[in-house]
Amino acid sequence: MKFYNREKEISLLREVAENATSSAQMTFMVGRRRIGKTSLMLEVFKAENYVYLFIARKNEAVLCNELISEIQLKLDLPIYGEIKSFKQVFQILMDYSRRHSFTLIIDEFQELQNINPSIYSDMQHIWDSTKEKSKINLLVCGSIYSMMTRIFENSKEPLFGRATQRIHLKPFNIHCLKQILGEQYPTYTAEDLLAFYLFTGGVAKYVELIIQAKAFTKEAIIDVVLAENSIFLDEGKNVLIEELGKEYGNYFSILSLIASGKTSRVEIESIMEMQTGGFLKRLESEYYLVKRIRPILAKPNTRKLKYAIEDNFLSFWFRFIFKNKSAVEMGNLSYIKEVLERDYKTYSGLILEKYFTEKLSQEKKYNQVGRYWEKANQNEIDIVAVNDIEKKVVFAEVKRQKGNISLSKLKTKSLKLQQQFNGYTFSFKALSLEDM
Template sequence: MHYNKLIMRFYNRESELENLALIKKRSLTNAQMTVMVGRRRIGKTSLIKKSIDQDSTAVYLFVAKKSEQLLCAEFLELIQFQLKKQPHGEITQFSQLFSWLMDISKEIPFTLAIDEFQEFLSINPSIMSEMQNIWDSNKEGSQINLILCGSIYSLMKRIFENSKEPLFSRATARMNIKPFKINVLQEILQDQVKNASYQNIFPFYIFTGGVAKYVENLIMAEAFDLESILNEIFRENSLFLDEGKNVLTDELGKDYHTHFSILTLIASSKTSRTEIESILGGSIGGFLDRLENEYQIIEKVKPIFAKPNSRKIKYQIKDNFLNFWFRFIYKNRSAIEIGNYDYVKEIVNRDFNTFSGHMLERYFRQQFEESGNFSMVGNYWEKGNLNEIDLIAINELEKKMILAEVKLNKKKIDLKKLESKSEKLLKDFKEYKIEYTGLSLEDMQRKNK
């Protein structure tokens, strides 16, 4: 296999950069407060820095876990260097610093980006109400382009969307930074691997899910196929081994153990509430609700066309890497603790066909969604998991429906059986043009129409 020279250029994010440029333009006439969220490692900081790299007056501040006084001293130096301004009097509190910056913004326009903004809650919670008062009193006539960025979704949501919080309704724009889409992952791999195939694309999709930092790490390790990726993950001092814990413990807090147990079961195909409760021996409704709505880690999956109150509910972990981490790394943490990486790799290889079969279904559903050609994409099953259909894609304008069976091995696809399973479903779609198709690894680079 031939690898191209390893250069990580800045991929995708064109629409996000355009949006940030538009917001900056608006700030020249009206002060802007943009809230930017997204999971850790997704590339928020790189995006902000890319958007301001040609801006000589932009100020980037990172809120580290240190005292307010030390932070202010650090911030003050950066601001003085970037804006060539000197404060009147001593500054030891962030409220003083922010008030001074708002005054400056009435003289000169500039961008102020504050990264890991939610950390202020643990440093000094009163900063939020102080910022609100300063913002409300000074935004008229200000030309500030304020970007507030955070990785802990639940805290950022609380700060800006809870009506009892001081900064509620103050944001003028909100950006949720998502993983790279499938076509971008394919582009990245084509740049790195000559004649990249499903043997590269599929493991890259499974292990990174399009998260920028994971993509970058695998590229720097020249890990472009299943074997080399597993070798990179399961080695001494690998970033990936503690990654799930590092990403989620700040989000979930001290009570993360029960959440982790639930997530491990979901990743291991115990996807219904009944199954999970029977194993854990207690009610988990509150935990599932928080994992879904407060933390945005899991999502409900219902059969396509299911009624809102349908009880045919399965749960899945939204993030591909976390799905793998809970299925194979956290579940086998005892072996990993003693450095028995080969043992865990054997388990991965043993179970990989079953695991990757589900991930291939997820891949094609995502690919159909991202194609922009369909109004609805999902899967289907009847009571007792009967008549399962892996993928259904509908174009309501053109009255067209695609039903697909997804298999790792193309030879195992049975379209006659697919037609039989869809009979009950299609009774309500007599006006639709129906297409039955099989999708396998070889179809991963197809274009959906």
């Protein structure tokens, strides 16, 4: 699959590399597993003088022996004596960068913590003492989001404040997904596009796997995702267990409930019979897996809160795979398909709402795009988009079929909210599959 949609990141990485020819640069890149961090860096620097070091969790001396072999191969740099610590490896590279400008990519950077916790302090001392005369372009990335942000953004950590650039790599947006699907399968339907968005969420690896399988229709995508030995079946565990740590069981239960429509803290706690405030806070602010949703214009301290899983694929995985893990473990994937087929219209309708919310946000016409509901979930409105400069508000109802939308009911539901927009003009939209 060709390279898509990273123009801004590519431009920034090249600008940083240019700056590194005169002064040392340190960039850290974050983003969920499978998002394409490594592919992006190798794509940008494939024609440049670079060293790529992958940090595997193993004995430090063994790892360093492997890294030194890679460095000698790429830089034609003679290295003498036994190198048994990462501190020595980094010192060699920083000394080399005084004479030569080059790019150093360190992948799975957070694993150094498990190999030797003192490495980050060693790197800090070497960086601080060498950077003024160095011409290194240091790029580090890792697949455990919380650890990577803590390493560089926690004021108690040695490398806090050392990075000169931060890149948060996000999923492909809907414009890019339409481009990819259109190039591969020009006759795709809205149903196909919705399925492509629902199952991949714009995550580069999932998009690549679907394209490689030539699964361009809703039915074909489902067959690939729920195939025997499909990597998608264990993907939620593979992506999250290490991230969430030893309490992953409680986190998984919460995420499964949210994915199944239990979106308020009260609902979650009534089922789990335990306090979940701390778990929800960490899922939002530390792991970036869920977000709090409050009615548009609601005060920040409102209790009318709902939670949503940010990642489309993980939402699907917790709703259909994890919830039915017994059937998966028995190899009864036909059962999962039956459940998915039964619930697909309802579930995909919710994802369609997210699609249009993202679409309106990306149009850059509005300063607020959100949902609205009143006490006891009365007068729910799927999308409210506000432009405070032009004093315009768009109210939108989203359903799979346009014929199921009543604009007159939408207008009635919005009456109370309209009162908070004195002097604004209002428009009402019916958004469905045909508007994708």
